[in-house]
Amino acid sequence: MTQLTQVSAWKSFGGTLSVYDHESPLLGCTMRFAVYVPPQAAHGPVPVLWYLSGLTCTWANMMEKSGVQEHAARHGLIIIAPDTSPRGEHVPNDDAYDLGQGAGFYLTATQEPWAKNYKMDQYITDELPALIAANVPSADMSRQGIFGHSMGGHGAITLHLKNQGTYKSCSAFSPITSPCRVPWGEKAFTAYLGPLSVAWEQYDATELVKERQSKALILIDTGTADSFLETQLKPEIFIKACEKDGQRLDYRLREGYGHDYYFIATFMDEHIAHHAKALKG
Incomplete structure (x- = not known):
């Protein structure tokens, strides 16, 4: 089993926030992630909630803001807050912020030069959970939920729909729910997966929900002042798909809020309560 190297640790609200590095055979590079363990973990295993960050982000955006x-x-x-892509001098990259390092899109790339390293969905669902199970004894891996922001919201919903037995709860802030139909997704999917094909649909929440409705209530918050609302998020497409195909959804448009962590911090308590109810009920 790959060893973890602790980079830093801080006491916070009676628990501990730790940052670790590890070598990832799957991604072919060194990866960094953060774990917050609450004080209740001293008395026995507690549920695990994964947070997937958006474009350009690392573990730090979530844990610090x-x-x-x-x-x-x-x-x-x-x-648990993983990174958003493989990283390193030898890892393929692009000068644009929305492709390459920091923009893994939580998928398995099939096109060169990305295919060797860009396997973030497998990293999130397989490699990193195995490390958590082996190194965090208080983590109850039978009770897991997942949420995220923007690109990470896309990742959270798609991974939930494809792994419903693992992630029993799901929520998102400002998610890209129809990547096949918006510029961010079209650019990334073309680079990582090749020309438009059925392969794209396996990473599109709107397409997945047509065939893989979950029993969970998916909670989503998006700001009405989000500068990406009309061009990249287009929530009405996903909302209509959920209504048509019977997916339980609570999609809330929050007046005046943007695409930032001031927005996320405002409603974080409601998202945590949503997951706690599902995972501890």
Whole structure:
């Protein structure tokens, strides 16, 4: 089993926030992630909640800006924040912010030069959970949920729909729910997966929900002042698909909020409570 190297650790709201490095055979590089373990973990295993960040982000955006530790400590949840892509000098990259390092899109690339390293969905669902199970004894891997922001919201919903037995709860902030139909997704999918094909549909929440409705209530918050609302998010497409195909969805448009962590921090308590109810009920 790959060893973890602790980079840093801080006490927070009675629990501990730790940052680790490890070598990833799957991605072919060194990866860094953060784990917040709440005080309740001292008395036995607690549920695990994965947070997937958006374009250009790392573990730090979530753990430093969202205020999640206070809410996780109150509800007794472990929070895991992985990186958003493989990284390193030898890892393929692009000068644009929305492709390459920092923009893994939580999929398995099939096109060169990306195919060797860009396997973020497998990393999130297989390699990293195995490390958590082996190194965080308080993590109850039978009770896992997943959420995320923007590109990470896309990842959270698609991974939930494809792994419903693993992720029993799901939510998102400002998610890209129809990547096949918006510029961010079209660009990334063309690069990573090749020309438009059925392969794209396996990473599109709107397409997945037509065949793989889950029993979970998916909670989504998006700001009405989000500068990407009309061009990249287009929530009405996913909302209509859920209504048509019977997926339980609570999609809330929040007046005046943007695409930022001020917005996320405002409603983080409600998302944590949503997952706690599902995972501890």
